[in-house]
Amino acid sequence: MAKETEKIEESAELQSSAVPSAEEKTVVSAKDSVTDQTVSAVGSDAAIFNRQGFNVNIEQERKRQTILHIFKNIFVYLFLTVCAVLAFLPFYWMIISSVKTEMEYRQSTPTFFPHAFKWANYAAVLNQSSGSNGSFWQILVNTLTVGVLSTVIGVIVTIITAYALARMKFKGKGVLFSLMMATMMIPGEMYTITNYLTVSDWQWKNSFTVLILPFLVSVYYIYLLRNNFKQIPNSLYQAAKVDGLSDMGFLIKIMIPLTAPTLISITLLKFIGTWNSYIWPRLVNDANWQMITNWVTGGFVDRGGVLYDGFYGTSEPLTTLKMAAVCLVSLPLFILFIFCRKYIMHGVSKSGTKG
Amino acid sequence: MAKKKHGTEEAEKLEPAENGAEAGRKDTKPSAGQKIKNAFVKSWHKVRDWFVGAGRTVKGWFVKKKPAEEEVGPDGMRTILPNYNLTKKERFFRFCRSQSGWLFVLPAVILLCIFTLYPIGNAFVRAFMENYTPMNKRHPYDGWGFENFVRVLKGDTGMGGANFLQCLLNTFTITIISVPVSILLALLIAVALNSIKRVQKAYQTILFLPYLTNALAMGAVFATFFQIIGTRTEINEGVANLGLINDILGWFKIPPVDWLNPNMHAWGSGTVKFYWASYLAVIIYEVWSGLPFKILILFSALQSVNKQYYDAARIDGASRSKILWKITAPLISPMLSYLFITGIMGGMKQYSAIVGLFGPQMGMDYNMGTMVGYIYQYIDKGQTGYAFAGSLLLFLIIMAITGISNLVSRKRVTYT
Numbered sequence: 105m106a107k108e109t110e111k112i113e114e115s116a117e118l119q120s121s122a123v124p125s126a127e128e129k130t131v132v133s134a135k136d137s138v139t140d141q142t143v144s145a146v147g148s149d150a151a152i153f154n155r156q157g158f159n160v161n162i163e164q165e166r167k168r169q170t171i172l173h174i175f176k177n178i179f180v181y182l183f184l185t186v187c188a189v190l191a192f193l194p195f196y197w198m199i200i201s202s203v204k205t206e207m208e209y210r211q212s213t214p215t216f217f218p219h220a221f222k223w224a225n226y227a228a229v230l231n232q233s234s235g236s237n238g239s240f241w242q243i244l245v246n247t248l249t250v251g252v253l254s255t256v257i258g259v260i261v262t263i264i265t266a267y268a269l270a271r272m273k274f275k276g277k278g279v280l281f282s283l284m285m286a287t288m289m290i291p292g293e294m295y296t297i298t299n300y301l302t303v304s305d306w307q308w309k310n311s312f313t314v315l316i317l318p319f320l321v322s323v324y325y326i327y328l329l330r331n332n333f334k335q336i337p338n339s340l341y342q343a344a345k346v347d348g349l350s351d352m353g354f355l356i357k358i359m360i361p362l363t364a365p366t367l368i369s370i371t372l373l374k375f376i377g378t379w380n381s382y383i384w385p386r387l388v389n390d391a392n393w394q395m396i397t398n399w400v401t402g403g404f405v406d407r408g409g410v411l412y413d414g415f416y417g418t419s420e421p422l423t424t425l426k427m428a429a430v431c432l433v434s435l436p437l438f439i440l441f442i443f444c445r446k447y448i449m450h451g452v453s454k455s456g457t458k459g
Numbered sequence: 460m461a462k463k464k465h466g467t468e469e470a471e472k473l474e475p476a477e478n479g480a481e482a483g484r485k486d487t488k489p490s491a492g493q494k495i496k497n498a499f500v501k502s503w504h505k506v507r508d509w510f511v512g513a514g515r516t517v518k519g520w521f522v523k524k525k526p527a528e529e530e531v532g533p534d535g536m537r538t539i540l541p542n543y544n545l546t547k548k549e550r551f552f553r554f555c556r557s558q559s560g561w562l563f564v565l566p567a568v569i570l571l572c573i574f575t576l577y578p579i580g581n582a583f584v585r586a587f588m589e590n591y592t593p594m595n596k597r598h599p600y601d602g603w604g605f606e607n608f609v610r611v612l613k614g615d616t617g618m619g620g621a622n623f624l625q626c627l628l629n630t631f632t633i634t635i636i637s638v639p640v641s642i643l644l645a646l647l648i649a650v651a652l653n654s655i656k657r658v659q660k661a662y663q664t665i666l667f668l669p670y671l672t673n674a675l676a677m678g679a680v681f682a683t684f685f686q687i688i689g690t691r692t693e694i695n696e697g698v699a700n701l702g703l704i705n706d707i708l709g710w711f712k713i714p715p716v717d718w719l720n721p722n723m724h725a726w727g728s729g730t731v732k733f734y735w736a737s738y739l740a741v742i743i744y745e746v747w748s749g750l751p752f753k754i755l756i757l758f759s760a761l762q763s764v765n766k767q768y769y770d771a772a773r774i775d776g777a778s779r780s781k782i783l784w785k786i787t788a789p790l791i792s793p794m795l796s797y798l799f800i801t802g803i804m805g806g807m808k809q810y811s812a813i814v815g816l817f818g819p820q821m822g823m824d825y826n827m828g829t830m831v832g833y834i835y836q837y838i839d840k841g842q843t844g845y846a847f848a849g850s851l852l853l854f855l856i857i858m859a860i861t862g863i864s865n866l867v868s869r870k871r872v873t874y875t
Contacts (some may be wrong), residue, residue, distance in 0.1 A: 176779075180651045187648055188665040194747070195668065197703070209689055210700045261566050276559060280568070281683060287575050291808055292856055293834050295578030296852040297843055298585075300560045302573070320575045346500075352714035360640045380673050382811055397675050401819065411576065423683055430676040441671040445664070449755060 157327070189455035202226070206412060209424050225428040226416065228411055236261060238392040240432070243399040248313070251378040254316040257366065257373055260327050267355050269326070271341070281330075284323045297302045298334040300387055312394045315385060319377075323369045332363040368447045372440065379436065400426075519546070586847035605846035614730060616845050618837070621825035623849060625731045626833045631743075632738055633829075634806030637745040642798055644746065645753035649782060652754070653761045660843040663758075670751035678815015681744045685718035685816070721822045737817070737827055739861075744812055753798050760794040761787065803864065808837070808858055830856075 201209060202225055252283045268274070269281055299318050302452050308314040336359060344354045358369065382397040391398075403421035406412055416422060441448065513628045561568075585591065588600040651680075652662060669677070689699025694715060705715040716736050717723040752820035761825055764787065772782050787794070810831040813821055821828045825836055830853045837846035 111491075180655055182649050184662050184666075185654070186650070188662055191750070194677060194680045194684075197683070199676075201680075201683065207762065210699060212698050212705060214700075214706055247590070261570075264563045265567040268560040272558065272560035272563065277560065280564065283576075284571065287571070287579070288863075290579055291850070291854055293808065293831050294582045294854055295575055296844045297834065297838055297850060298578030298581040299574055300838055301580075313751075317570065321570045321575075321707050323571070323575075326567065361798055369710070376671065380675075382675055382814075383835065387835070397673055400676050400679070401814070402671070413847035423686075423688070426679055430673075430679050433673055433676045437671045437673065441668065445667075449667070 111451065118270060142149070144194050154310060171391050179246065195434075198427050198430055201424055202431045206406075206416060206422050206424050222411075222424070225424050226432075229425055229428045229432065232334050234405060234445075238394065238399065240391055240399065243394065246393060247379060247396045250312055250315045251375050254320060254378055255311070255371055255374045258320045258322065259371055260326075261321060262329055262370065263355075263360070263367070265321075266329035267328050267335055267359065270330045271351075284326065288323050288327075292324060296384065296387070303388055309388050310390055312393075314388050315381075315393075315395070319384070322374070325374070329370065332366045333359055336362055343452070368444070370422055372444055372448055376437065376440065396433055400429045404429055465792045515578070534577070543565075567832050571710060575681065582847050582850060585843065586851045588844060589855055591844045596601040600761060608852070611845050611848045611852065616837075616842065618840055618842060618845075619824065620840070621821070621828040621833045621836050622730050623830075623852070625826060626830050627830045628731055628733070629738070629827060630807060630809065630829045631744065632733070633809070634803055635740050636661065636738070637742045638799065638802035639808055640742070641746040641749045642753055642795065642802065645750055645757055645798075648750070648786075649757035649761055650787065652758055667751045669748055670755070672748065674811040675815040676747065678744065678812055681740070682719060682816050685740045686721075687715060687717055719817060719822075721817075721827050732826070734822075734827060737822065740816060741813060741827075744816060745806070747807070753802075755792060756794055764790050786850055796864070800861065800864045800868070803860055804857055807853065807860065 121205070196330055200216070200218055203221045203223065205220060205222045208215060208219055232239060247434070269277065271412055303309060303314045303318070340353060342360060349357065378395070380397055381395055382401070385395045386398050404425035405421055406414070406416050406425075407418060409415075409418055411422075543680050587603050587605070589602050589604050589606045591600040610616050611623045614624060629630065648666065652659060652666070655662070684703045685705075686702050687705065689700060689701075693699040694701070701709070701715045702718075704718065708715070718740040721732075721737040722736040724734065726733040726735060768786050768790065769782060772786050777785065807821065808831050811831050813827055813829055813832065819828050821832050825832065828836065834846045834849045834853070837843065838851065
């Protein structure tokens, strides 16, 4: 009996204290969402139970909730850790495989740390000068030239086109814009075939032009930048005009700095697109004119039997060499991601919300 | 001078009407002679004005006009009236200046015309040309019809290699499984990431790491996970390298699966088979490479959800899973539908993932080919008619999927 009255007293006390506290919590959480949510949950639960005439041992309930909370946290962190490990595993595997010896790699039980580091793998990959795939340095020069040229020209074309579509008035603008939007619906493969026939007719094969020109204009980036330009208020334009700025000056001095994050994203994504291009260079160009992704898909052999004294022959593709090549191709992307993560993600999330 | 003269004439012109009015007041009725006179004068003035106007226009063609006249407005500001008193030439220049936007879009428009618009039209025309042979200048094609499509769908192109229906099955199976799985996983990860406070940034970075990768390079890495290096006897003796996945399966006493050899593990017979093991390998890779983008989108969507909904639900005693499915999911459903639609469309166009895993031949003679792979195979072989037909079919399929998913999402998605 005594215990029960105590309980009731306690619950009554808690009822009086819990109800305002729940209200307080909602006010606080509306202002600042990072509050201790378990406490508010317990408080509100108690309030509901008491209103309905239940007797609940609040202490026990609170303990239960705390334990649940801890378990939930452990579970969440465990889940995220497993996912993070799985996300990172291919990268780790790629790096350690690239410095293993081929014998160690081919063991039946995999090793997760190389016994001996064989840096000669990298030297062998870098010095492969002939065969089905061109030399690394030739390919690197190709990729950088095409990447820089197509990025610079492409961004300039994107800027002026987006500017005209966002700010200028001319007849047929609406029709032009909707036509551009309509081309986004159509899969790129459909025009790759005709483009291939066109460049073959024009004798453009095996050149940089053929890699740069067909993909210079990206309707999606124009659309993205145009939306950004449109968000700049018109009053800013008028103010600039009053201050004696020309239209071109307004574009260069005001619009470009204001939309810099999007522009940087576009530049990065365009360059990454060139770095990762595979299908088009493979179609139109020979090995010496191709890009770095084409190079990495080739087979890498122990040329001249230098690495393993001809143990694997000179025509059997070696996985460790391939992993070294993969590392070389992935490294610039890693560096870009680490230093420009903000901008790349900005571009990505923009494309998400705009879709 | 001319203007002044014209002004006086106008004054004269007004006079008879005034006279008439006065006369009307006096006599209540103008006489018939007066009426006739008025009408005659009116019509004469009309004729004269027309001649004067025409003369001015003709004069304007030869004589250079003064610059645009400035008018003093009621506020004392001088304004130049647009297009007022301008010569044709000046008007033309002014029109050109107003259309100078075309100059800005010109490079993009030219490139789009050559490399996008023309090819699209060309694809629709060429797909219906039967037996197109560009070498034969006099008789390049046999006629118009659906022969390319029939041959593509029947699979008797006489070239061997990829079968369109097989490619369709491959593409469809992989997409239909990998997209929902990766969205579900991304949703779970995003919710988990959203609920933690400590080291959130570190987890974020690692989980987003696969976003910026080269599909073919990472495909090569995944290929090493699935690849078996060694002969059959070596496998039986247990000295072969089975790949990481088979090693893990070995812990559960599951015999090794030759993931990258489609013909080893196939259901069905005939020309179209279901290569389940190879599909599984591709799906694992696709989910891994598609996750970061989806996590990023869903994570930013979750962060923009108003926290009051959660508090309200918690006060009403909703459980965690109920909150996830009844509140979070509907609130971010626009993002989910966006990811689903883009995922399906991207999946229909997949190519490099499979080339990365299976090599440029896409398995054994394109039996793991996709629809895009089918198209490129026929470009390589120089049979562009089939490539055009295949690309048109791909286009139709993608349009159909877009239409269906738009219909579905209009009913299911909650836009707040």
